[in-house]
Amino acid sequence: MDFNFKEEQLAFADALKRWVTKDYSFDARRKIVHSPSGVSDAAWTTLVELGMTALPVPEEQGGFNGSALDMLVVMQELGRGLVVEPYLATVMGAEALKTGGGHPQLLEQVAVGELKLACAFTEKQSRYDLADIATTATAQDGAYVINGTKSIVLHGAQAGSLLVSARSSGAQRDAAGISLFVVPSSTAGVAITDFRTLDGLRAANITFTNVQLPAAALVGTEGTAWDTLEHTVDYGAALLCAEALGAMEAIFAATLDYLKTRTQFGAPIGKFQALQHRMADMYIHLEQARSMAILAAVKMASGDAAERRRTVSAAKFRVGQALKFVGQQAVQLHGGMGVTNEVMAAHHFKRLTMIELTLGDCDHHLQRFIAQPGFATDGEP
Template sequence: MHFNFTPEQQQFSDALRRWIEKDYTFEHRNKIIQSEQGVSDQAWATLTELGMTALPVPEEQGGFNGSAVDMMVVMHEIGRGLVIEPYFATALGAQFLKLAGGQESLLEQVAGGELKLACALGEKQSRYELFDIATTAKANGGSYVLNGSKTVVLHGAQANQLIVSARSSGGQRDTSGISLFVVPADATGVSRREYRTLDGHRAADITLENVELPASALLGKEGAGWDVLDAAADYGATLLCAEAVGAMEALNEATLEYLKTRQQFGVPIGKFQALQHRMAEMFMQLEQARSMATLAAVKVSSADAEERRRTVSAAKARIGQALKFVGQQAVQLHGGMGVTNEVQAAHHFKRLTMIELTLGDTDYHLARFAAQPGFRKAA
């Protein structure tokens, strides 16, 4: 089966790659990482100008109504170029707004690049189980009061609005009783502790202390947020799969180029058959990952929740295995230089490591895949 991008998808890909190669070079990216803000307003303005912020937004709110396959094209280039801007966090937040409905104004701001979002979902005890929520949301007349803490919120300090999961009823690990809220990042009672992650991105731990919100801040229905949360998390995992494929592709290219130029015993080390075999295996791992990322992008919008969960977890698990192999082999083939910050391959390896740990690692998704109905035959 042949999978070809449409002319519009190819245009998005080409435009983004040209900008990265010309203006978002490895050296420029390193300067952004070392800056106080950790992201670039100029780069964000360019992403907006190229239509990237409008891509996932419905046409009615000024967007292009891009599908997960359209977003796969963009995330692939972001992975290749090691873009550290808060694009993934905002796209994931926009998915929450779309699934919940009734947030047209915010989506318009996302499309115009005026609004950056972050998703405050994980807590210190929850690991990858996003239904394990200790943060509380208490109804108080016509408003809600939130209390709790969220950890490792990607680009939480750069966001204008936070998508927060909280428990309005039920036990701590119940899927029922979960509510979702849009919380202004500068709301009274919100504090953010920012730090740099392994891959150069920025994250924050967020504390909510008696944060009072109007009823309009509620996404969807009170206590019925799990289906939206589960579906949006799968969408986010699908975007990460596409980013990982782009990063692996660039890492393979850099490793191959290094084998062609690094000499030992008077010949390029790429002439050695043992290293050729390792590069061939890296290529096979990449192509299998690419196929699974494509399948996840096609199936993530399926009306059948079981099929969506099964496919996304299969993709995230398989790509987790592939990125570990490709990353480790690339580092070894580069030798000691493969772990230095001066070499771009090291940064790709670090980003791949973080992708594997975000929204469920390989072991988590293998277990989730096996837990889906129909995996085990009845005795």
């Protein structure tokens, strides 16, 4: 396998890196995080101008038809710069539309930056079980009525349209009977409660009360959205692995710089062998995470759903282990400074912590990996 990135991929990454360095400084990010909306229209416009919103959209809808591997270099730089704009939520929504089929006009709007999306897949009782859906979609006179509540919807309040999973038939935890709908956030009966998360991003709890939707709001075929949901969340998990990789690279570099400049007993603390060993261990975790993040991005293009599930869960688990180790070691090596808001490493650590908990933590993905075909042989667990 060729692990070298293409020239176009490196150009995207370089453009993002230069923008983050020039215009998305630590102080600029802090102002955005504490603004009323928690995002920046100017930053979003720049992402659009750089082609980031068009990257994952099919060429037929004005995009570049970028793969998950193309997205890896983008997410890596966004993670390095701790960018808080609703990019992940939007590209996950676009992936759901691409996978489910239909709504090409929405993908066109995403490509030119006119529409932000959010995926309302989780509920308070479901944790990481995508099939545990209490929200209902009732067919009525050729249309649908949605009732229910979605929890911790990433950038739900900043989205123009929501991708909402709802149960149109079956029991609450059945994979069959789930439908996916496009719901404009301004639709009557949609109530959105916005809040800031630990890492400075935004999420929302969203309640749907007798929300009337036309039949055209349905994505794909009624009752068959499970495969689309699972694919979309795997795609998001692969992108989170890439974002974590960028954040780990940044916090590793910051820690190394700190060890070179912080002196104790008349010498930089980086000269102490015990600390050098800890940095070496951090580097090993980082490189193993890099390999798994790349593999997950490659396997997202696999036509074998079982292979995709197995690889993405393996990557999310291994990257989750790595980000815990790298983040915790970085905080300890920074000393008391490592947990103060005045130090960028503290914010990288917060983001890494949230990435571990988003779209399935280590325990969830370990169990999912074990449950895939081929793990157990000859009847042995």
